[in-house]
Each structure stands twice: as C-alpha cells, then as structure tokens.
Amino acid sequence: MSQVVRRVRALPIRARLSLLVAAAVAFAVAAVSVTCWFIVQGRLYEQVDAQLNSADLKLTEAQISELLAVCPKDVTESFDGVRPRDYYVQVVQSDGTSCVFSDSAGVVKATARDKKVAADSQPGDRSFHDTTDTDGKEVRVRTTPIVVGFGPNSQVYPDAALVVGVSLEETQKTLNDLALVLLLVSGIGVVGAGAAGLAVARAGLRPVDKLTEAVEHVARTEDLGIRIPVDDDSNDEIARLSRSFNSMTSSLADSRELQQQLIADAGHELRTPLTSLRTNIELLTRSEETGRPLPEADRKALLASVKAQMTELAALIGDLQELSRPEQGQHAGKVQVVPWQDIVESALRRARLRGPELTITADVQPWYVRGEPSALERAVVNILDNAVKFSPEGGSIEVQLADGVLTVRDHGPGIPAEELPHVFDRFWRSPSARALPGSGLGLSIVARTVQQAGGQVTLARAEGGGTIATVRLPGAPTAPPEIP
Numbered sequence: 001m002s003q004v005v006r007r008v009r010a011l012p013i014r015a016r017l018s019l020l021v022a023a024a025v026a027f028a029v030a031a032v033s034v035t036c037w038f039i040v041q042g043r044l045y046e047q048v049d050a051q052l053n054s055a056d057l058k059l060t061e062a063q064i065s066e067l068l069a070v071c072p073k074d075v076t077e078s079f080d081g082v083r084p085r086d087y088y089v090q091v092v093q094s095d096g097t098s099c100v101f102s103d104s105a106g107v108v109k110a111t112a113r114d115k116k117v118a119a120d121s122q123p124g125d126r127s128f129h130d131t132t133d134t135d136g137k138e139v140r141v142r143t144t145p146i147v148v149g150f151g152p153n154s155q156v157y158p159d160a161a162l163v164v165g166v167s168l169e170e171t172q173k174t175l176n177d178l179a180l181v182l183l184l185v186s187g188i189g190v191v192g193a194g195a196a197g198l199a200v201a202r203a204g205l206r207p208v209d210k211l212t213e214a215v216e217h218v219a220r221t222e223d224l225g226i227r228i229p230v231d232d233d234s235n236d237e238i239a240r241l242s243r244s245f246n247s248m249t250s251s252l253a254d255s256r257e258l259q260q261q262l263i264a265d266a267g268h269e270l271r272t273p274l275t276s277l278r279t280n281i282e283l284l285t286r287s288e289e290t291g292r293p294l295p296e297a298d299r300k301a302l303l304a305s306v307k308a309q310m311t312e313l314a315a316l317i318g319d320l321q322e323l324s325r326p327e328q329g330q331h332a333g334k335v336q337v338v339p340w341q342d343i344v345e346s347a348l349r350r351a352r353l354r355g356p357e358l359t360i361t362a363d364v365q366p367w368y369v370r371g372e373p374s375a376l377e378r379a380v381v382n383i384l385d386n387a388v389k390f391s392p393e394g395g396s397i398e399v400q401l402a403d404g405v406l407t408v409r410d411h412g413p414g415i416p417a418e419e420l421p422h423v424f425d426r427f428w429r430s431p432s433a434r435a436l437p438g439s440g441l442g443l444s445i446v447a448r449t450v451q452q453a454g455g456q457v458t459l460a461r462a463e464g465g466g467t468i469a470t471v472r473l474p475g476a477p478t479a480p481p482e483i484p
Helices: 002-010 013-054 061-070 112-119 169-221 237-290 296-324 340-354 373-390 417-422 442-452
Strands: 088-093 098-100 127-132 138-148 155-167 336-339 359-364 368-371 396-402 405-409 456-461 467-472
Touching (some): 013 155, 088 112, 112 127, 112 138, 138 169, 336 340, 340 396, 368 373, 373 396, 373 405, 373 467
Parallel strands (some): 359 396
Antiparallel strands (some): 088 098
C-alpha cells in the first residue's frame, strides 16, 4: 500500500487529479449501479411473488388423502387439471417427502422452510423463498399450509404444505442483462470522467505551467524582468499566485538595481579618497627615495591630508556596512526598550565636541522606545552632524524631545525646496555641500533606522532660515514593567 501511495505521489499533478476524478466517479457510479441493481431485483421479485399469489389452488380433503396415499410417486392422472401451466406444484410433508402433481416442469427440492410450514403453520401463513429444482435451475416458491374447507369451518391439513414455484430463469436473465449494461455504462463513465478530469486539470494548471516556465526562465537566464499576465478581475488562487510571483520578481529586480546602484555609487565615492591618498603617499615616497625631503610645513600638510582621507574612508566604509545590512531581522536579538532621552543626551555630547564654537541648547523629556540603541544613537548623531556642518560660525542649534518627537533646528543656509525630495537618497549631496566632508549616506542611514523602529523622519525649511529635522518614534513616557 505504501508503495502505491509513493508511486501516486510521484505522478504529475495532472495525472493525480485525473486519477482522483476517475476514482471519485467510479465510486459514485458503482454505488448508483449496485443500488439500481438491487432495486430492480426487488421489484422483479415482487412481481414473481405476485404471480405466485395469483396461482390460488384449492384441494379437497379427499384429493389430499388420495395424493398422500400414493406419495412419493408422481401424480399425473387424477390431478392434471390442478397444476397451472408452467408452474411447479407439489405437496411437501414434514419429513421432506414431496408429492408432485406432474414432473413436466421438474421437481422442486424441499427445504427446511417448507418442512417447517408443513409441520406447524396456521391458515394464512406463507413463505416465499428461493430454491432449485432437480435440474439445478433457480426457482422462486411459495409455501402455504393446505387448508380444507371454507369460512369458519376451514382447517389446516396436518403434516403437509402446498408448494407452488415458478422458474427464475427469465428474471435472472433480466438481472444479468441489467448488470452487463450497468457495467458497460460504469466503465464508459469512468473512462469519460478520467478524460474529462485530465482535460480540466490541463486547463486549470495552464497558469501553473506558465509560472513554472517563468521560474525556469529566471533560474536559467537570471532575467528578473519577466512577468506573468494576470486578469485584473480574477481573484482565484492561481491569479493570486501569479500576482505574488510578479511582485516577487519586481522586488528582486528593484533590489538588484539598488544593489548595482549602491556598488556603482560606492565605487565612485571610494575613488576620490583613495586617489587623494595615493597621490599624497606617492609624494611622500618619492621624497624619501630621491633624498629631497619636503619642507616641514608641506610634509605636515600631506600627513594631515592623509589622516583626513583615511578618516573619511573609514567613515564611508562604516556607512556602507550599515546600509548593506538586511532591512529586517538582522538585529532582532538586539532590539530592546531603551530610554531615548539618554540616547539623545549621548549624541549631544558628541555634537558639542565637534562644534565647540556653536551654541547647542536642548530640552529633553523622558521617552521610551523599542529599537537598537547603537543604531538609534548613530541616527541622532548623523542629524546633529548635519546641523553642526551647516551652521555658521558662532551659530546656535536647538534640540527638543517632547512626546516622542525629536526636533533639531539649525540656522544654516537651509535646503532648497527642489532638493528636499532627494535628501534621503543614497550618496545624494546638494551642490552646496559637495565641497564639505561627507559621503551622502548619513541621512539615508537615519531614514532606514527610524523606519525600522516604526517611526518617521522629515526635513523641512525652518521659518527665518535654516533647516528643521523631525523624528517621530512610537513609545511611552514611562518604561514598561519588566517581565519576570
């Protein structure tokens, strides 16, 4: 049985569906056919029983005594008119002895039921059952007690029963013909159902074939631009699967495009500090090799430039590593409830060190959020670094954290309205900022970190000049109770 199941599972879906449909139809047709055959058999037997009831034979006591006196011989002379045509008629005694009126129709074998009726029965009792004659033919018989007299004075003749039978040959022939017809019809129905199931399976699985071909094409060519046509009005399982596949390939194509764009932008951004480092190092190396030392001031300037380029290169690599992490799931184990006010205070200390000439005021109120502490601090530091970078010398920066909303306002030149839609793009830098240090990844990291924490970040022009950055994170003013 297990081997059959394994073989069926190894078949294609079309074949399995066809077998399933054929098996279901075969079961239904078989049940209907068997039921129909038994119903027809019952009706035919009812007709035979009615025919036997119509053969109402009346015997006088003298005829019965004379008949029993010559048993078990056949009686053909005195009782020829008693036996109806084409009927088996005989008297059975309780010991099984049969007295046949005429053997032209054969002799019916006495059964236990016949003996029981002969030995003990009342007027009106009768027994219908099947038996065989001496030639082995099927016979339907009616066994009744022999009643002598009429009306209230009638009585049962003791130790004898009248057996009237009729051949079941025509009935059996009719039932056999019906069984043959039902078998043929069932076979045709099962074959037709299998063919119909195969056709339905092919039509129903045609979209699956298209999906399979599309997947094989993607696996073979890595072409993510392929799409499966889907009817907009269709909402069945196949249509949903096709839409999901199209959405998946579209997302993969976008991801590949972003990856390629990131690699291209990263290569471009890395080329600048590497070229500068190579030029400065070559100058220092040539000076040592030729024995013509550079002036001390120039040498210090070159070393300072090398250090600055290395710092910029390290920062760029760190930003690229941050952006290369998966959008979700990478730091699920590090996510926790953290006091955002502490993170903001830590970022403010670092910002004051980077802009000692600036006045940074802060109004920070308690707020607890769920996120990765290091990533949230990096995001706040990036926002404050931009404010420090674009603030004029001796300027001021206002920082406020209230009800989960962090705002950072600087008084720099601000961002033109046409550039605001691009500020969170990777490697995007405004024309006025391209001469300043930076890679154009800081705000991209901010947007990604805030989004992963379930919040929102926006940049806008502030009234009176400057830029205002707003970060909203879901949370609560009090820390949730610890789970024991």
